[in-house]
Amino acid sequence: MTIEVIYRIIQLMAVVLIGLIIVRVALSHRFKAAGYNQGVGKTCGTKEAQEDCFGISKNSRGTMVVLVDGMGKKQGGALSASLVVETALDIFERDNAFYNPNYFFQKLLNQANRRILDRLDEGAYGASVAIALIDKSTFYYAVVGNVQVAVYRDKELIPITEGHTINVLAEKKYMQGNLTKQETIALLQEQRLYNFVGRDEFSEVEVFDQPIKLKSGDIVILMTDGVYETIGYSGIEDRLKTGGNCQMMADAIVKEIDALQEEKDNGSIVLLSV
Numbered sequence: 001m002t003i004e005v006i007y008r009i010i011q012l013m014a015v016v017l018i019g020l021i022i023v024r025v026a027l028s029h030r031f032k033a034a035g036y037n038q039g040v041g042k043t044c045g046t047k048e049a050q051e052d053c054f055g056i057s058k059n060s061r062g063t064m065v066v067l068v069d070g071m072g073k074k075q076g077g078a079l080s081a082s083l084v085v086e087t088a089l090d091i092f093e094r095d096n097a098f099y100n101p102n103y104f105f106q107k108l109l110n111q112a113n114r115r116i117l118d119r120l121d122e123g124a125y126g127a128s129v130a131i132a133l134i135d136k137s138t139f140y141y142a143v144v145g146n147v148q149v150a151v152y153r154d155k156e157l158i159p160i161t162e163g164h165t166i167n168v169l170a171e172k173k174y175m176q177g178n179l180t181k182q183e184t185i186a187l188l189q190e191q192r193l194y195n196f197v198g199r200d201e202f203s204e205v206e207v208f209d210q211p212i213k214l215k216s217g218d219i220v221i222l223m224t225d226g227v228y229e230t231i232g233y234s235g236i237e238d239r240l241k242t243g244g245n246c247q248m249m250a251d252a253i254v255k256e257i258d259a260l261q262e263e264k265d266n267g268s269i270v271l272l273s274v
Contacts, residue, residue: 037245037246037272037273038056038246038247038270038271038272038273039245039246039247039248039249039250039251039270039271040054040056040247040250040268040269040270040271041250041251041253041254041267041268041269042054042254042266042267042268042269043226043254043257043258043264043266043267043268044266045226045230045257045263045264045265045266045267046262046263046264047264047265047266049075049077049078050078050266051069051070051071051072051077051078051080051081051266052067052068052069052070052081052224052226052266052267052268053067053068053070053078053081053082053084053085054066054067054068054085054222054268054270055085055086055088055089056270056272057089057092057093059092059093061096061097061098061135062098062133062134062135062136063133063134063272064088064092064097064131064132064133064134065131065132065134065220065222065270065272066084066085066088066089066129066130066131066132067129067130067147067222067223067224067268067270068080068081068084068085068127068128068129068130068147069081069127069128069129069145069146069147069224069225069226069266069268070082070125070126070127071125071126071127071128071196071198072120072125072126076120076125077125077127079119079120079125080116080120080125080126080127080197080198081127083112083115083116083119083127084112084116084127084129084197087108087111087112087115088108088112088131091104091107091108091111092104092108095107097133098133098135101133101140101208101211102140102142102207104133105131105140105142105205105207106205108131109129109131109142109144109197109202109205112127112129112197113197113198113199113202116197116198117198117199117200120198125198126145126196126197126198126199127145127196127197127198128143128144128145128146128147128196128197128224128225129142129143129144129145129147129197130142130143130147130148130149130161130222131143132149132220132222132272134214134220134272134274137213137214137215137274138211138212138213138214139151139208139211139212139213139214139220140207140208140211140212141160141161141207141208141212142205142206142207142208143161143205143206143207144195144196144197144202144204144205144206145195145196145197146224146225147222147223147224147225148160148161148222148223148224148225148228149161149220149221149222150220150221150223150233151212151214151218151219151220151221152218152219152221152237152240152271153215153217153218153219154217155237155240155241156237157221157233157236157237157240159233160212161206162206214274215274216274217273217274218273218274219240219246219271219272219273219274220271220272220273220274221236221269221270221271221272222269222270223236223267223268223269223270224265224266224267224268224269225265225267226257226264226265226266226267226268227253227257227267227268227269229265230257230260230264230265230267231253231256231257231260235253235256236253236269239252239253239256245273246271246272246273249271250269250270250271253269254267254269
């Protein structure tokens with residue numbers, strides 16, 4: 001083998017190596033742009049059954065995340081939650097969700113509501129739902145019930161949604177002048193849901209007023225009440241400040257919940273970095 005041949009082989013190997021590096025960097029940027037770094041944490045708490053369910057799906061436009069907290073006896077809550085996630089994944093696969101996110105959310109939730117009513121007894125089962133769509137750096141969301149959506153930015157956890165519990169409704173009615181101060185105070189500790197998927201009267205959906213523009217390093221968070229009511233927003237924020245990838249942070253939050261010696265609901269959290 002001549003020196004010239006060896007030199008050409010070395011050149012070819014260098015070109016291949018550089019090409020692999022370029023592809024790896026390009027894929028890394030593409031995955032980051034699509035919110036590829038994700039983490040999911042779930043705990044049964046002190047309950048016998050896990051009734052939370054989640055789904056994550058990606059296409060050429062962006063990413064959809066759905067987190068559902070089911071309600072009902074004898075696995076009915078788990079079935080309700082799985083029906084919502086199945087509906088969300090089916091519609092996201094067929095439809096262009098990013099063309100009209102508001103229409104996508106309404107269609108998804110109405111179909112999920114009907115599927116629960118068709119399969120289960122009305123009023124006995126249901127689900128709280130949070131859905132997020134992330135298109136590059138643009139974030140759309142919709143919520144029914146008490147699953148919460150937040151954004152972690154610059155070491156601060158920022159609540160995005162309010163939810164559909166009696167205490168939130170009481171505050172709104174007070175601001176509208178429909179409740180007295182005394183009536184409002186009496187209802188502020190009431191966490192019972194007044195709106196959820198799986199009831200004939202379902203109609204209200206909390207959706208974005210304006211899409212949220214995300215910054216590099218932001219983390220979109222969806223969580224059930226078994227997380228934010230157990231350790232609070234401050235506890236979640238403290239765990240996020242410790243850093244690490246999304247899965248490490250989700251695991252740390254669940255570990256803290258599991259360590260508490262108290263009655264606890266199912267808890268689930270999904271983190272998606274930008």
